[in-house]
């Protein structure tokens with residue numbers, strides 16, 4: 169029964185523009201909204217604590233009960249990037265009976281961190297005047313302020329995303345992990361990825377938890393240029409997740425929410441995904457599941 173329900177839910181289609189709970193009245197949300205988080209807790213990248221998540225759920229439950237629906241039948245929560253810090257929130261939601269999808273990017277198991285997180289962590293420890301070499305570019309940190317580090321991280325990220333083809337991006341990605349590993353001997357637990365042995369028991373414990381793909385190197389899917397690149401970033405992550413976790417992977421979240429009609433069509437028709445998930449405006453075709461970002465959202469009274 170549970171499995172059939174879940175399959176039905178996986179096959180559902182939604183179409184509504186990107187909205188945040190802060191900007192929209194809860195009562196105007198569709199009956200079956202899907203929400204999106206990243207990492208949970210204090211840190212560079214996230215805006216929500218586990219207390220925020222609990223508050224979101226409480227508010228949503230009140231509203232859905234008022235609408236006359238069982239919130240467990242309607243609401244879905246997703247967590248992108250496979251951050252380890254999101255595990256307690258995921259457990260809490262599963263224990264409350266909610267459906268959860270973890271969109272897990274595939275990294276070489278030796279590399280436990282995502283490039284963007286490595287970048288922030290490295291920059292946090294870089295001293296003023298130090299030069300960071302990435303590919304053929306050199307970046308200098310001119311000021312110790314947190315804001316300057318953030319701006320530099322954004323510049324480097326933009327550089328990585330805009331300049332490189334997938335092949336070059338992957339080589340810089342590996343090079344960057346080496347820079348990272350050579351600079352740090354203390355790992356940052358908060359931004360570590362969930363380990364296979366942490367996720368596996370949860371996947372077996374409940375049908376409410378599903379695993380989705382999220383690319384190999386978190387590269388922009390709208391920049392994939394040919395079938396070979398689509399295979400590398402879209403098809404093989406799914407195959408490898410299915411092999412490692414021994415579960416069926418039916419969904420993918422597009423990194424940064426970005427994709428093209430060709431990417432969507434390949435993912436759905438040739439690579440047999442049931443749906444893809446995005447949080448970008450106007451990008452939701454037949455095979456996509458729009459999501460509402462809850463990172464850092466504070467619920468205002470009366471929302």
Ligand SMILES: [Zn+2]
Pocket residue numbers: 248249382386423424
């Ligand atoms: Zn992501």
